[in-house]
Amino acid sequence: MKQQRHHLFTILACALGSVTILIGAWKSVVRHRAAREMAERKEFFARFGLDSDGSREFVALPKALTCNALSARLGEALFIDKRLARSPYRVCGACHRLNEGGIDARALDGRLPRTVYNAIFADVFLHDGSVTGFPALVRHMIESPNHCAGGPLSNVVARLAADEKLCKRFQMAYPDGLTEDNLLDAFSQYQRTLFSSGLPFDHWCNGRTNALDATQIKGFALFRQRKCTDCHYGPALGTLKVADGKKVPGLRGLSQRRAYLPDARIDLRAVLTLMPGGDLESEDRRALTAFLKSL
Ligand code: HEC
Ligand code: HEC
Structure with a gap:
């Protein structure tokens, strides 16, 4: 009986030990992956001459990059x-x-x-x-x-x-x-001096959390959930790839333009319905449009 209890205690201790070791290993994997992602992100932005500590996926655009x-x-x-x-x-x-x-x-x-x-x-x-x-x-x-x-x-x-x-x-x-x-x-x-900097989203990237209002923040969440970032990514939120034979335009600076797409459409909400992932309820479409207006 005593021996059995001793056995049980050993098994429990071993199990607890293994769980602790597993948790430790898992934590270290997560930490390692986060560090690798930060380093990759830092390198990604550095490719465009942009300084970033890698902790953010989105960066404020500069007024100018170094140039002659x-x-x-x-x-x-x-x-x-x-x-x-x-x-x-x-x-x-x-x-x-x-x-x-x-x-x-x-x-x-x-x-x-x-x-x-x-x-x-x-x-x-x-x-x-x-x-x-x-x-x-x-x-x-x-x-x-x-x-x-x-x-x-x-x-x-x-x-x-x-x-x-x-x-x-x-x-x-x-x-x-x-x-x-x-x-x-x-x-x-x-x-190298032509950037759409100083807009609300730039301020938000710089850590000013009230630069976007609640609707725009909801729109930003939708922008990521609906996978707009599959194509509209990088410092300009676009310009880095061609999808279905069309170059993905950058969305940064969008609030300063009054027409969109090659055929000069003026209704931004209608443009969204043409995008993969853009078929949204009207409330959500309003939020996403509000976010785009912060860019
Ligand atoms: C008559 C109007 C017109 C003039 C003049 C013109 N552009 Fe353009 N530009 C366009 C159009 C239209 C496009 C889009 C063409 C396309 O995407 O097929 C464009 C696209 C661009 C782009 C963006 C390309 C991209 O894929 O993001 C840049 C940068 C640009 N032009 C620079 C210039 C410069 C520099 C000059 C002068 C040397 C110039 N443009 C003269 C009409 C013009
Ligand atoms: C599969 C790639 C892809 C995805 C995903 C995507 N887009 Fe686009 N987007 C494009 C392409 C390509 C164009 C340009 C189309 C053209 O030239 O006719 C574009 C154009 C736009 C424009 C017009 C920009 C301008 O200046 O003319 C807006 C706004 C836009 N997309 C927003 C979004 C939003 C919001 C989402 C998510 C709901 C999204 N896109 C998802 C590829 C994509």
Whole structure:
């Protein structure tokens, strides 16, 4: 009897010991996984030049990333330079209005421009993702008959080369002065200053919890529950992949734009019904729309 009790005690002690060891091991696995996720997230944002301690999935967008200031200013001037375009209505800044969220909602040629804000995060461009790399995108925008229609880039550079002042500015920014590559680089440097920062969601990412109201927070939860983040992820909440032959647009800066999708729709709630996971009860759709308006 005594021996049996002793046995029972040993079995219990062993079981308790194993449970403690198992819990310890499980805790360490969880801790390890969390640390790995943090490190991965940190690395992910660092790829875009963004600083993050990895504890958050979403980060506030910067006002600017480090860039060559002389080149960026050249890019800024070229953005509205008529010599790049067939007509004054076809300079970059005419279709990409910086005070209207980076687009012109009147959709010249029947196609709504994609925003220039946050575009530096993307690898592939255009609605079908057919252009790779930012310099190639700028070349396309300058040469394409649907955009600036300035003719071959070499012609544009030849036209600009007649401007002594501009050539001097290029020489100050680049050892080899005005060339096709340097012109494209000036646009890339300028692009590093074009972010939709300082909006409510940015403040929320920075830890200001009252930057979103209760409806928007519910909308944010729905945004994740309904798996919008399968496609709309990364610093711009999009721009990183092509789904069903269409480039996923970034949603950051959406509140500053007044039209959506290539065919320039103006009803944001109706746009949601077209999205996978966007078929919601009207109350939920209202919350999700309110969240999108915080971006
Ligand atoms: C005539 C109007 C027009 C002009 C001029 C124009 N664009 Fe665009 N831009 C568009 C349209 C339309 C799109 C979307 C095209 C598409 O997705 O197929 C676009 C897309 C873009 C994008 C976003 C691409 C993406 O996939 O996210 C950037 C960045 C851009 N343009 C920069 C520029 C620059 C720089 C210039 C000047 C060199 C310029 N654009 C001139 C209409 C224009
Ligand atoms: C399978 C990928 C995918 C998922 C999931 C997805 N989207 Fe999209 N989203 C896209 C693509 C692709 C476009 C652009 C469509 C086009 O160019 O015609 C888009 C466009 C949008 C636009 C228009 C943006 C603009 O500037 O024109 C909004 C708003 C949007 N999505 C919100 C959402 C919301 C909210 C959800 C979740 C309910 C969601 N999306 C789920 C792929 C996705």
